[in-house]
Amino acid sequence: MRKLLFFLIVLSIQPVVHAQHFGVEHPIDSIYIACINGEDQSTHGMLQCASKAYDAWFSEVNASFLMLLNISDENEKILLQKAQQDWETFIRSEFDYSNTMHQNMAGSMYKLFDADIMVQLVKQRAMQLRLYLDTKQME
Numbered sequence: 001m002r003k004l005l006f007f008l009i010v011l012s013i014q015p016v017v018h019a020q021h022f023g024v025e026h027p028i029d030s031i032y033i034a035c036i037n038g039e040d041q042s043t044h045g046m047l048q049c050a051s052k053a054y055d056a057w058f059s060e061v062n063a064s065f066l067m068l069l070n071i072s073d074e075n076e077k078i079l080l081q082k083a084q085q086d087w088e089t090f091i092r093s094e095f096d097y098s099n100t101m102h103q104n105m106a107g108s109m110y111k112l113f114d115a116d117i118m119v120q121l122v123k124q125r126a127m128q129l130r131l132y133l134d135t136k137q138m139e
Contacts, residue, residue, distance in 0.1 A: 050115035064129035
């Protein structure tokens, strides 16, 4: 029971740690944290929070990707599209691995662990694309 409590505490503060790494808490992280700390702190409720955060970060990925495509030359577009396709393949593989690894482990906490891993991976890509976009716009 103590391990579960510790894990849930770590899970609930992980978005804060990531936000602090970038110096400013992103609104998606704020919503994610508020949701996790909200009324429904069941596994299902926390999975819903992670799903919403994942979707929001994925929307950020798509928006930055499209903006980058619009301001890139032809060679950059080809490379960016390949990088995005490779990243999407990586995300699917990472999800499959994480799910498979935790599939036979007892406890629903591993579902939360998997969900947060996916949120953080998509957030990382969103932040990376945003940095590319900001750099490109300074040209």
